[in-house]
Amino acid sequence: EAGVAQSPRYKIIEKRQSVAFWCNPISGHATLYWYQQILGQGPKLLIQFQNNGVVDDSQLPKDRFSAERLKGVDSTLKIQPAKLEDSAVYLCASSFGYEQFFGPGTRLTVL
Amino acid sequence: QQPVQSPQAVILREGEDAVINCSSSKALYSVHWYRQKHGEAPVFLMILLKGGEQKGHEKISASFNEKKQQSSLYLTASQLSYSGTYFCGTEGRYSSASKIIFGSGTRLSIRP
Numbered sequence: 001e002a003g004v005a006q007s008p009r010y011k012i013i014e015k016r017q018s019v020a021f022w023c024n025p026i027s028g029h030a031t032l033y034w035y036q037q038i039l040g041q042g043p044k045l046l047i048q049f050q051n052n053g054v055v056d057d058s059q060l061p062k063d064r065f066s067a068e069r070l071k072g073v074d075s076t077l078k079i080q081p082a083k084l085e086d087s088a089v090y091l092c093a094s095s096f097g098y099e100q101f102f103g104p105g106t107r108l109t110v111l
Numbered sequence: 112q113q114p115v116q117s118p119q120a121v122i123l124r125e126g127e128d129a130v131i132n133c134s135s136s137k138a139l140y141s142v143h144w145y146r147q148k149h150g151e152a153p154v155f156l157m158i159l160l161k162g163g164e165q166k167g168h169e170k171i172s173a174s175f176n177e178k179k180q181q182s183s184l185y186l187t188a189s190q191l192s193y194s195g196t197y198f199c200g201t202e203g204r205y206s207s208a209s210k211i212i213f214g215s216g217t218r219l220s221i222r223p
Binding site: 031040041042043044045048055056091098099100101102103104105 | 113141143145151152153154155158198200209210211212213214215216
């Protein structure tokens, strides 16, 4: 069974630039999550989708971050404009039940 | 609202035991445990749903005291492969969605 796919794996941008991350969850998983993990910290939930609807986005900085899940499958997370403090690993996860399956993440460096 | 994990870091020799604690200020519905190896994604270990429930995974087990809003992860006869950062994730009893809030992690290092 294929796991959660994410791209790109690494991204370096300058502050005020835009960036987008892509996630393809495990087939059949209705729930999709985007997490931000800053070095040395636990994953912080940014947004949670159930199929293509948003379940929770209370910690998503909506002035600069946006996310969508097209047709309840793939998802994209966008940052515009990026700030230095956005440097982190962005993890996508999907689930069918309790267990969340994480993708390899995208390491973002904002200079 | 983030659960508090202790200790922040542990160094063990192979074969020794360790306990990692997780406590929350909120009433909990469940506690999830994940392990993340350096440079890799977190991997699910187990979920505990009921007060006082214990579950096991290889030589790793956990307990959940619902009344105290605490969970502990027990690693017995540790192996080199157990190295990594362990995160507990808590789901509030009154959460409208299955939202997990992760702690800051406990870094476990196993020495031969």
